[in-house]
Amino acid sequence: MIPDGLPMLADHFPGIPILPGAFFIELAAQVAGPLCEDVTRLRSGHERGALLGMVRRAVFLRPCVLPATIQLRARVGRCDPTRVSVATTVSVGGPVAFRAELVMAMIDVPPEWADVVAARHERVARWRAAGAT
Secondary structure, three states, X not given: OEOOOOHHHOOXXXXXXXXXXXXXXXXXXXXXXXXXXXXXXXXXXXXXXXXXXXXXXXXXXXXXXXXXXXXXEEEEEEEEOOEEEEEEEEEXXXXXXXXXXXXXXXXXXXXXXXXXHHHHHHHHHHHHHHHHO
């Protein structure tokens, strides 16, 4: 659930709160990243981190007027140890509002990022638990 009245959205658009399109991309990448990390680990045995590398064929189909409940879907396409392509959609109240192919760059994670990686694993575990209910 994305509420209206968020201070960072105050100018987008006054009186008609609409989620900026860049947020669709960011939300899709946040879902695609952990998926790509899991797939890379399972298919190649490499423990890698995912970073958004490219957005292809992004299409904004309808606005997301806030507050709104959204659903994100991600499906892995091409996959190798250095990059993964993911078809993503964001639905708002049922209909698809955004779709794009994201290309995630798979990088070696430096040891000094251990705390960040652990926090991400905890966050993803909470997402999965919430989605299972």
